[in-house]
Amino acid sequence: MRTPKELVAAMTLEEKCSLLSGLDFWHTKPVERLGIPSVMVSDGPHGLRKQDDKADHLGVNDSIKAVCFPAACATTASFDRGVVRRLGEAMGDQCQHEQVAVNLGPAINIKRSPLCGRNFEYMSEDPYLAGEMATSLIQGTQSKNIGTSVKHFAANDQEHRRMSSDSVIDERTLREIYLPAFEAAAKKGKAWTFMCSYNKVNGEYASQNRWLLNDLLRDEWGYEGYVMSDWGAVSDRVKGVHAGLDLEMPASGGQRDKLVMQAVLDGKLDEKDVDLCVERMLTIHQKYWDNAKPETPWDMEADHELAAKLAADCLVLLKNEDGILPLKKEEKVALIGEFAAKPRFQGGGSSHINSFKVTSLKDALADNANVCYAQGYTIAGEAVDEVLEAEAVAAAKAADKVVVVAGLPDSFESEGYDRTHMRMPANQNALIEKIAAVNPNVIVLLYNGSPVEMPWIGCVKGLIEGYLAGQNVGNANKAVLYGEVNPSARLPETMPIRLEDTPCYLTYGGEGNTAIYTEGIYVGYRWYETKKQPVLFPFGYGLSYTTFSYSNLRLGAECVKDTDTLAVCVDVTNTGKVAGKEVVQLYVHDRESKVFRPIRELKGFDKVELQPGETKTVQFTLDKRSFAYWNTQIHDWHVETGVFDIEICRNAHEVILSAPVTVESTVELPRCYTPDSIILDIMDDPKAMQAIKPLMDQLAQTFGGGENSEAASEAVSDEMTKAMIGYMPLRSLMSFGPMGLDQLDGIVAALNAK
Ligand code: BGC
Numbered sequence: 001m002r003t004p005k006e007l008v009a010a011m012t013l014e015e016k017c018s019l020l021s022g023l024d025f026w027h028t029k030p031v032e033r034l035g036i037p038s039v040m041v042s043d044g045p046h047g048l049r050k051q052d053d054k055a056d057h058l059g060v061n062d063s064i065k066a067v068c069f070p071a072a073c074a075t076t077a078s079f080d081r082g083v084v085r086r087l088g089e090a091m092g093d094q095c096q097h098e099q100v101a102v103n104l105g106p107a108i109n110i111k112r113s114p115l116c117g118r119n120f121e122y123m124s125e126d127p128y129l130a131g132e133m134a135t136s137l138i139q140g141t142q143s144k145n146i147g148t149s150v151k152h153f154a155a156n157d158q159e160h161r162r163m164s165s166d167s168v169i170d171e172r173t174l175r176e177i178y179l180p181a182f183e184a185a186a187k188k189g190k191a192w193t194f195m196c197s198y199n200k201v202n203g204e205y206a207s208q209n210r211w212l213l214n215d216l217l218r219d220e221w222g223y224e225g226y227v228m229s230d231w232g233a234v235s236d237r238v239k240g241v242h243a244g245l246d247l248e249m250p251a252s253g254g255q256r257d258k259l260v261m262q263a264v265l266d267g268k269l270d271e272k273d274v275d276l277c278v279e280r281m282l283t284i285h286q287k288y289w290d291n292a293k294p295e296t297p298w299d300m301e302a303d304h305e306l307a308a309k310l311a312a313d314c315l316v317l318l319k320n321e322d323g324i325l326p327l328k329k330e331e332k333v334a335l336i337g338e339f340a341a342k343p344r345f346q347g348g349g350s351s352h353i354n355s356f357k358v359t360s361l362k363d364a365l366a367d368n369a370n371v372c373y374a375q376g377y378t379i380a381g382e383a384v385d386e387v388l389e390a391e392a393v394a395a396a397k398a399a400d401k402v403v404v405v406a407g408l409p410d411s412f413e414s415e416g417y418d419r420t421h422m423r424m425p426a427n428q429n430a431l432i433e434k435i436a437a438v439n440p441n442v443i444v445l446l447y448n449g450s451p452v453e454m455p456w457i458g459c460v461k462g463l464i465e466g467y468l469a470g471q472n473v474g475n476a477n478k479a480v481l482y483g484e485v486n487p488s489a490r491l492p493e494t495m496p497i498r499l500e501d502t503p504c505y506l507t508y509g510g511e512g513n514t515a516i517y518t519e520g521i522y523v524g525y526r527w528y529e530t531k532k533q534p535v536l537f538p539f540g541y542g543l544s545y546t547t548f549s550y551s552n553l554r555l556g557a558e559c560v561k562d563t564d565t566l567a568v569c570v571d572v573t574n575t576g577k578v579a580g581k582e583v584v585q586l587y588v589h590d591r592e593s594k595v596f597r598p599i600r601e602l603k604g605f606d607k608v609e610l611q612p613g614e615t616k617t618v619q620f621t622l623d624k625r626s627f628a629y630w631n632t633q634i635h636d637w638h639v640e641t642g643v644f645d646i647e648i649c650r651n652a653h654e655v656i657l658s659a660p661v662t663v664e665s666t667v668e669l670p671r672c673y674t675p676d677s678i679i680l681d682i683m684d685d686p687k688a689m690q691a692i693k694p695l696m697d698q699l700a701q702t703f704g705g706g707e708n709s710e711a712a713s714e715a716v717s718d719e720m721t722k723a724m725i726g727y728m729p730l731r732s733l734m735s736f737g738p739m740g741l742d743q744l745d746g747i748v749a750a751l752n753a754k
Contacts, residue, residue, distance in 0.1 A: 001035060001286070001289070002034075004278075004279045004282035004283045004286060005279060007031075007034055007036060007278075007282055008275050008278050008279045008282070010034055011031065011034065011278070013261055013264060013265075013271065013274070014261060015031050015033075015034075016271075016274050016275065016278045017257040017258070017260045017261040017264075017274060018031070018254065018257050019031070019036075019247075019277075019278050019281065020237075020241065020246070020247065020248060020256075020257050020260055020274070020277055020278070021237075021247070021248040021249070021250075021251055021252050021254065021256055021257050022247070022248065022249045022250045022251040023038055023251055024055065024250060024251050025051070025055030025056070025057070025231075025250040025251070026040050026041055026042060026050075026051060026055060026250070027039065027040050027041075028041075028247065028281070028285070036282070037285075037289065039101035039102070039285050039288060039289075040099060040100045040101060041100065041101060041102040041103075041104055041147075041149070041228075041249075042063075042095070042098075042100045042102075042103060042104065043057075043059075043103075043104045043105070043350045043351055044091060044103040044104050044105035044106075044148075044351065045072070045091065045103055045104065045105020045106045045107065045137065045141075045148070045351070046068065046069040046070060046071050046072065046075070046087065046091075046105075046346070046351065046353070046470065047066050047067055047068040047069055047091075047346075047351075047353030047355075047470075048063075048064070048066040048067075048091065048094045048095065048098060048100065048103070048353070049063040049066070049350070049351065049352065049353055049354070050063050050064045050066070050098050050100055051063045051064075052064060055250075057231040057232070057250075057350050058349055058350060058415070058416065059348060059349050059350055059351070059352030059415075062354050063353070063354045064098070064354065065300075065354055065355075065356040066094070066300075066353050066354055066355070066356065067090075067094070067300055067303040067304060067306075067307060067353070067355065067356065067471065068307065068345065068346050068353035068355040068470050068471040069087050069090070069091075069303075069306075069307045069310060069311075069470045069471075070087075070307070070310060070311045070314050070345075070467065070468065070469045070470040070476075071120050071121060071346055071347055071351070071449060071467065071468040071470070072105075072106060072107060072120070072121050072122060072123050072133075073119060073120045073121070073122070073123075073449045073450070073467045073468060073492070073493075074311065074314040074315075074466075074467035074468055074469050074470070074489075075087060075133070075137075075310065075314055076123040076124050076129065076130070076133050076492040077314045077315075077316050077465070077467060077489040077490060077491060077492050077542075078310075078313045078314045078488075078489050078607075079129070079489065079490050079492070079540075079583040079605055079607055080313055080488075080581075080583075080607045081132060081133065081135075081136040081607075082136075082607075083310050083313050083314070084133050084136045084137040084140065085136040085137065085139060085140035086140065086306070086310060087137060087140065087310055088136065088137040088138065088139065088140020088141040088142075088143075088148075089140040089141070089143060089144060090140075090303055090306060091103050091140070091141050091146070092140065092141040092142070092143060092144025092145070092146040093144055093296050093297075093298065094298055094303070095141070095144070095146040096144055096145070096146060096292070096293045096294065096296035097294065097296045097297065097298040098298070099292065099294050100146070101146065101147055101285060101288040101292075102146065102147035102148065102149055102192060102193055102288075103141055103146060103147070103148055103149070104149045104151065104195065104350075105121075105137075105148060105149065105150075105151065105351070106123070106133075106134045106137045106138065106148065106150060106151075106185075107121045107122055107123075107151050107152065107351075108122065108123050108130045108131070108134045108150060108151070108181045108182065108185065109122050109151075109152060109154075109155070109156050109157050109178075109197075110122070110124070110125060110127060110130065110157060110177055110178055110181070110523060111123075111124060111125040111157075111450075111493050111524065112125075112157040112158070112503075112504055112508070112517070112523055113157070113158070113418075113502055113503075113504050113505075113508040114419070114422055114450050114451040114493070114496065114499070114502060115158075115418045115419045115420070115421075115422070115450075115499070115502075115508055115509075116157055116158055116159060116418055116419075116450070117158075117159035117413055117414050117415055117416060117417050117418045117419065118159055118347070118349070118415050119413070119449055119450040119493075120346075120347035120413060120448075120449020120450060120467075120468050121347060121349075121351050121415070121449075123181070123492060124492040124493060124524075125492070125493045125494065125523055125524025125525065125539065126492070126524060126525070126539065126602050127176070127177055127178070127179075127180035127181045128180065128181075128601070128602050128603060129492055129602060129605065130181035131180050131181040131182075131183065131184030131185065131188075132184065132605070134150065134181055134184065134185045134189060135184050135185060135188045135189035137189075138150070138185060138189035138190070138191045139189060142189075142190070142191075142192060144296075145287060145288060145291035145292075145293075146288065147191075147192030147193050147225075147284060147287070147288065148189075148191045148192060148193065149191070149192075149193040149194065149195045149228060150182060150185040150186070150189070150191045150193070150194050150195065151194070151195035151197070151230065152195055152196070152197035152198065152206075152230055153182055153194050153195060153196050153197055153206060153212065153213075153217075153227070154167075154174075154178055154179060154182055154197060154201055154206060154212060155167035155169055155174070155178045155197065155199060155201050155206075156197035156198060156199050156206075157178070157515075158418055158508065158509055158510070158515060159415065159416055159417050159418045160417065160418045160509045160510070161510070161512075161513055162198050162199060162416075163198040163199070163232070163233070164198075164199075164200075164513045165199045165200070165510060165513050165514070165515050166199065166200035166201075166202070166203060166510075166513055166514050166515065167199050167200065167201055167202070167515050167517065168202055168203075168514060168515065168516045168517065169201070169202065169517040170517070170520060171630065171632050171635070172520070172521065172629070172630045172632055173517055173520045173521050174201075174202075175630035176521050176629065176630050177521055177523050179216075182194075182217075183221055186217060186221045186222075186223040186225075187221055187222065187223075190224075190225070191225055192225045192226075192284045192287065193225050193226050193227065193228055193284060194217065194223070194225065194226075194227045194228075195227070195228050195229070195230050196209075196212075196213065196227055196228070196229055196230060196233060196245060197230055197233065198230050198232075198233045199515075200513075205233070205235045205236075206233070207229050207230075207233045207234050207235060207240050207243075207245050208234075208235060208236050208239035208240040208242075208243045208245065209243055210239075210242065210243035210244065212243075213227055213243045213244035213245055214243060214244040217244070218244060224280075224283075225280070225284055226246040226247060226277070226280040226281045226283075226284050227244060227245050227246050227247070228245075228246065228247040228248075228249050229245055229247065229248050229249050230249075231249055231250055231350075232250070234248045234252070234256065237252075237256035237257075237259055237260055238259055238260055238263040238268065238269050241260055241263075241269060241273050241274060241277055242269060242270075242273050244276075244277075245277075246276075246277040246278075246280050246281050247277070247281055260274065300356050300357075304356075304357055304359075304471065304472050305472070307470040307471055307472040307476075308359070308470075308472035308473075308474075308475035308476045308479070309476075310470070310476075311469040311470050311472060311473060311476030312475075312476040312479045312480055312485040313485070313488060313489060313581075314467060314469060314476075314489050315464055315465070315466055315467075315469070315476065315477070315480045315487050315489055316464065316465040316467075316487065316489040316490060316491055316541075316542045317463075317464055317480070317487040317489075317542060317543040317544065317545075318463040318464065318465055318491075318495075318537055318541065318542070318543065319457070319460070319461065319462055319463035319543075320461070320462055320543050320545075321461040321462070322461060324401065324441055324443060324461040324462045325443060325462050325464075325480075325481065325483070325545070326480075326481060326482050326483025326545060327401060327403075327481050327482050327483075328482075329368065329370065329482065330370060331370060331400045331401055332370050332372075332398070332399045332400045332401075333365075333368075333370060333371045333372075333399055333400065333401050333402070333403060334371075334372055334373075334374065334392070334395040334396045334398070334399035334401075334402045334403070334439075335361065335362060335365060335371050335372070335373045335374075335403050335405070336373070336374050336375075336376040336392045336395065336396065336402060336403065336404045336405070336431070336435065337375070337376050337377065337404050337405035337406055337428075337431075338375050338376070338377060338378060338379045339379065339405040339406065339407055339447050340360060340361045340362045340373065340403075340405040341360050341362040341373065341375070342360065342379065343358065343360045343361065343405075343447060343469075343473045343474065344379075344407060344408065344409065344410060344447045344448075344468065345358065345447070345468055345469055345470055345471055345473040346468050346470065346471075347410075347413065347414060347415065347449050347468055348410050348413075348414035348415060348416075349414055349415025349416060350415060351415070353471075355471040356471075357471060358471045358472075358473075359471065359472050359473070359474040359475055360473065360474045361403075361405060361445075361473065361474040361477045361478060362474070363474050364474030364475045364477065364478040365474075365478055372395055372398075372399070373395075374388070374391045374392040374394075374395040374396075375388050375391070375392070376388055376389060376391070376392035376404070376431050376435075377389070377392075377406075377425070377427040377428050377431050378427070379409045379425075380409075381425075381427070382425040382426045382427050383426075383427060384426075384427045384430055384431075385427070389427075389430075389431055389434060392431060392434075392435060393434055393435060393438055396435045396438050396439045396442075397438045397439060399439065400441065401439075401441040401442075401443065402435055402439050402441060402442045402443065403443045403444075403445055403481065404431065404432055404435060404442060404443070404444050404445070404460075405445045405447065405466075406424060406428040406431075406432060406444055406445070406446060406447070407424065407428075407446045407447035407448040407452070407466070408424060408425075408447070408448040408449065408450075408452065409425065412424075412425070413448070413449050413450055418508075418509060419450070421499060422450075422451060422452055422453045422496075422498070422499045423452065423453050424448075424452045424453070424454075429455055429456060432444060432456040432459075432460065433455075433456050433459060436456065436459035436460055437459075440461070441461060442459070442460040442461060442462070443460065443461065443462030443463070443464070443481075444456070444460050444462070444463050444464070445464045445466050445477060445481075446463070446464065446465050446466050446467075447466050447467070447468065447469075447473075448465075448466075448467065448468070449467065449468050450493075451493065451494070451495045451496060451536075453497070453498060453499070454495075454536060457536065464477075464480065464481075464487070465489075465491065465495075483545060483578075486544055486545045486546060486578055486579065486580040486581065487542070487543065487544060487545065488542070488544060488580060488581035488582070488583065488607065489542050489583075490540050490541060490542035490583045490585075490651065491537055491538070491539055491540060491541050491542060491651075492539070493524060493539060494524050494525050494528050494535050494537070494538055494539045494652070495535060495536040495537040495538075495541075496528070496533075496535050496536065497534060497535060497536050501528070501533055501534075501535070502527075503519040503522050503523055503524070503527035503528075504517070504518065504519045504523075506518070507519075520596075521596070521598060522598065524539055525538060525539035525540075525598075525652035525653075526598035526599075526601065527598075528652075529598065529599045529600060529652055529653060530598050530599040535653075538651045538652045538653035538654075539602075539651060539652040540583070540585050540602070540649065540650070540651035540652045541650075541651040541652075541653075542583070542651075544576075544580045544581070544582070545576070545578050545580060546574055546575070546576030546577065546578045546579070546580035546612065547574075547575045547576040548572055548573065548574055548575060548576075548580070548582045548610070549572070549573045549575045550570055550571065550572055550573075550584075550648055550656045550657050551570075551571045551573070551657075552569070552570065552571040552617075553568070553569070553570045553646070553648055553657040553658070553659050554568075554569050554570075554659070555567070555568055555646060555659050555661050556568070557661065558660075558661060558662065559661065559662040559663075559664065560661060560662075560663055560664070561663070561664050561665075561666050562624045562627065562628070562639040562663055562664065562665050562666055562667070563624065563666050565621050565622065565623045566621070566622040566623075566626075566646075566661060567619065567620070567621055568586060568604070568619070568620040568621075568622060568646055569617050569618070569619050569620075570584065570617070570618055570648050570657060571615050571616070571617050571618075572584055572608055572610065572615065572616055572617075572618055573610070573613070573614070573615040574610035574611060574612050574613060574614050574615075575613075576612060577612055578612060579609065579610065579611050579612065580609070580610060581607050581608065581609045581610070582607070582608055582610065583605060583606075583607050584605065584606050584607075584608065584618045584648065585602060585604075585605050585648070585649045585650070585651065585652075586602070586603055586604035586605065586620050586622075586646065586647070586648055586649075587600035587601060587602055587603065587647045587649050587652070587655075588600065588601055588603045588622070588626055588627060588644055588645070588646060588647070589644065589645040589647055589658075590627070590640070590642065590644050591642060591643045591644065591645065591660075592642050592643070593629075593640055593642070594640065594684070595629055595631075595640075597629060600647055600649070600652065600655075602652070603620075603622060603625075603626040604620035604622065604626075606618050606620070622646070624637060624639060625637060627639045627644055627663050631669070633669060633670065633672075634667070634669060634670065638665070638667060638669070639663050639665045639667075640665060641662075641663065641664050641665045642662070642663065643660050643661070643662050644660065644661055644662075644663055645658045645659070645660055645661075646658065646659050646660075646661060671685070671688065671751060671752050672752065673688065673730070673748055673751040673752050674730075674748060675729065675730050675731040675744055675748060676729045676730070676731065677729065677730055677748075677751070678726065678727055678728060678729050678730075679696075679699075679725055679726050679727070679728050679729075679730070680726035680727060682730075682751065683726065688751045691747070691750040691751050691753075692747060692750075692751070695733065695738060695739060695747070698738040699725055699733070699736075699738065700725075702736065702738070703721050703724060703725055703736075730744065730747065730748065731744060
């Protein structure tokens with residue numbers, strides 16, 4: 001086959017324009033004359049939603065039978081790059097088998113609020129964690145020569161008015177919170193495709209936002225793949241082509257292709273823009289065509305087992321009072337809750353998988369005669385069913401321990417709309433409290449895609465965040481409950497106490513079509529920790545059936561430049577009696593800064609497996625980005641010279657070991673003093689200070705220094721003098737101080753001199 005460039009050169013304008021939109025819901029168009037085949041794309045990313053005939057983007061119509069792996073809320077909790085990579089590889093094989101060229105995921109928008117209806121599909125509130133996990137998932141799938149589509153680019157953090165809402169975000173917040181995961185997916189993950197979001201980003205639809213799709217993604221990040229639209233996200237297609245939106249999905253009956261063609265003919269759009277889009281798409285599709293392996297086997301039973309294995313590493317043990325877990329086979333256990341028999345193991349909408357088989361916890365425990373089951377509540381509504389409740393209470397009374405499986409039914413969270421509260425159904429909350437009143441040994445196992453309020457937390461001894469663990473949820477749950485697998489996951493998001501505590505409680509969802517991100521960079525733990533806001537469980541929290549100790553934190557240097565890297569090592573020991581995996585978390589704390597900074601930010605994590613008594617050294621490499629903030633003056637990452645603490649933490653709240661390092665900036669920020677610059681800012685800048693030293697000496701005399709200072713001192717404190725002088729603009733030295741108008745310009749020029 002000819003190269004993409006040659007193919008583009010051989011095409012008519014009409015043929016090229018025709019390739020700018022889909023053939024139908026899931027395919028790109030072929031150009032038979034030139035032997036260009038069509039390719040298929042399908043949702044994902046935690047299973048294959050391949051629709052053979054009836055197509056839709058909401059998961060309404062059935063897709064082929066497939067395997068549903070744990071959703072991203074769960075897999076990210078593993079904090080294990082290997083887990084998501086393995087998931088990605090499995091998806092790659094399935095796509096090869098089914099001849100799907102691109103799996104539409106991962107979805108990596110930041111969990112700005114627990115209310116977002118799609119949080120179950122998203123990875124984290126932390127951009128570093130989301131970027132790392134996304135990269136591994138992408139690499140896993142693409143190692144099989146199947147593309148991924150990183151979505152939804154960008155700032156699609158709510159479902160409310162998702163197709164019209166404008167995410168209004170200041171430059172620094174965008175760069176530090178909402179873009180880095182995408183940046184990692186582009187630069188490190190090298191995702192074959194990106195999917196633009198429905199919403200606007202700062203006033204322009206993502207689908208036609210040239211800053212986003214071209215200047216940032218291509219020019220700055222060096223991205224070489226192509227961008228497709230989210231399904232139905234296109235508004236102005238001509239603008240979109242110029243902006244760098246290569247493919248419109250799904251088909252628009254060729255209508256918008258004609259608009260593009262006309263724009264080229266009218267001289268309103270450069271044909272080169274069209275050529276670029278087509279060439280980028282063909283380049284990616286060729287990677288698939290050249291490596292298609294439809295003969296790849298798909299052993300669904302094996303993947304069902306894999307789904308359980310991966311899910312077991314994603315369950316977060318949140319509470320284990322008196323070592324109530326793991327359960328012992330001989331203990332009499334009451335298993336309670338409709339979810340135990342009819343699990344919610346995935347979210348609703350476009351990622352919905354048609355599972356070929358589902359194993360519930362009740363199924364998985366069927367061969368254990370010491371386990372009895374009672375439904376307890378109904379998923380269908382919130383009303384207490386007294387008969388079911390009484391049965392469950394009776395079962396609980398007769399048991400040694402009780403496992404209540406509870407959580408959010410589908411109607412409580414889904415793609416398409418946001419939650420309005422963080423509560424679980426009232427009947428489930430009531431049941432847990434009733435059961436805890438008759439049996440002190442209660443363990444709650446949650447199935448949910450996003451945090452919930454837990455009014456009963458004080459009366460249960462055990463708690464497992466089970467998330468949406470995929471179709472083999474039962475075996476994964478059983479493995480952790482009975483200690484066959486030692487839980488090792490950590491929360492990839494904060495569990496707040498109440499909705500009112502969350503960072504964007506006051507403004508989430510926006511007004512009309514405008515969603516202003518008023519909380520800025522204070523998202524997730526950056527908010528709770530900096531504000532010292534108590535939470536139920538902090539980001540990064542999770543327990544194990546063993547214990548770990550940390551020692552010997554060492555840094556490669558005491559002082560580095562921002563162009564250097566810094567090696568960090570720490571020893572971790574399993575101090576308990578069983579083997580286990582520990583997630584080692586590294587955060588950076590800037591001791592002093594002129595800009596607002598969160599108290600700590602995650603900059604490294606690793607998961608290590610340790611036998612009892614075993615010690616391993618975990619190593620991290622930090623670089624400029626680990627210390628930098630986004631500086632809006634130079635529009636670049638910048639490190640302020642100063643001392644930073646390298647904190648090894650158990651979670652975002654608990655620092656175990658800490659060591660300081662001095663980082664020196666090699667970048668001098670441009671000076672731009674004006675007559676309005678205030679003395680305080682000049683005083684902060686040693687070089688500038690030199691330039692106005694004589695003036696300052698005179699000023700000090702005038703305010704406080706002089707002969708009559710004794711009389712003045714009663715009314716004027718040092719603090720006040722400092723403040724009065726500090727907040728004075730240079731120009732006011734003409735009124736209060738020693739300077740004449742003729743001097744002002746000269747001083748400003750001297751201040752700005754290099
Ligand atoms: C969703 C995407 C999905 C697409 C195709 C859209 O509604 O936002 O995540 O990939 O549909 O189903």
